[in-house]
Amino acid sequence: MTPDRYAVVGNPIGHSLSPRIHALFAEQTGQHLVYEARLGRPEHFAEDVREWFREGLRGLNVTVPFKEEAFRLVDQHSRRAGRAGAVNTIWIEADGLLTGDNTDGAGFLRDLTQRLGFDPGGRAILILGAGGATRGLLEPLLGAAPARLVIANRTPEKARGLQQDFADLARGARLEASGLEDMPAGPYDLVINATAAGLGSGGLALPPALLGASGIAYDLVYGPAARRFLEWAGAQGAATVTDGLGMLVEQAAEAFAIWRGVRPETAPVLAAIRDTAGIG
CATH class of the missing domain: 3.40.50.10860 (Leucine Dehydrogenase, chain A, domain 1)
Incomplete structure (x- = not known):
């Protein structure tokens, strides 16, 4: 056959x-x-x-x-x-x-909830980047009823565009948008790197105190490309760091x-x- x-x-x-x-x-x-x-x-x-x-x-x-x-x-x-x-x-x-x-958003949410045991309900979430990867995550994340979800992007206008496009799904969540230079202060329970950039060497420059004491740092890429972001998160005291292989x-x-x-x-x-x- x-x-x-x-x-x-x-x-x-x-x-x-x-x-x-x-x-x-x-x-x-x-x-x-x-x-x-x-x-x-x-x-x-x-x-x-x-x-x-x-x-x-x-x-x-x-x-x-x-x-x-x-x-x-x-x-x-x-x-x-x-x-x-x-x-x-x-x-x-x-x-x-x-x-x-x-299936990207569903895969991300399943990895987050089943493997990592993280329930987004009532939590504060920060997404770095406002490209296609972020667009694919917003529906399932907002459907899980977080208390607050912030989209921070190098170009703030692009983040605000996503804020407008998904405002109808926010329901009780505070859906916010900002630039990377002026993102709202943490702490966040979950920080997601959905950019193509790593940290340092012309990549992301993130402030301290973004992650809460039991916070999770999740990079959507996997392997060596995720290393700098996850090392930064570990130095910030993240309880859990993970790349995107599970997703x-x-x-x-x-x-x-x-x-x-x-x-x-x-x-x-x-x-x-x-x-x-x-x-x-």
Whole structure:
């Protein structure tokens, strides 16, 4: 029996851990599939993706720099993809239409609540950065009813744009926006680095006293790129510091569940990926 085919597309893509993650999911759940990494061509992204699905691809994950282009490509969006303005998971319907979803926010929230045991309800949260990554987190975070959520960005106008776009979801939360130079004082229970910049050497310059005594520092990237932010957080007395590998595995599990109708257990997969990829 020919296995169902899935893939991840990005540029660059050689570093992707997604094929290994989905292979472990398939082994664990007894699913018959193959999953590969494909290099996206910026000038031919849309035509390539549609051709792949015509050739029999069942589902596609999308990573940088194509998530916004994937949003424009698909025929229909999930609610959360519409909010995020970006698509990272695509599948083909029985009628041939392509549906796009965004599993990043759900993956982040699941990692935060299940693995780290952090309930955002009633807490103070600071997000550094106002790009696509932050946009994908805001709906699930605001849905968890924090007391306060601050978006701080190098360009304050971009942070205020997100504040306006998501104001209807804030409900009882104080949703604020600022520049990085004048962010509201802490302490925060959770500080999320959603920027592409590390600390120092022209990157972020953060003030002290941002983190509370039991605070969590979470960098959305993983591996060496997260090191400076997490070292800074540790020096500030953060109770927990973590990179984004857990989010990567959880968002992949969300996509796998959409495609295959079964949700894999993520803890053993995360442990195996950290071990084999050498990511401490």
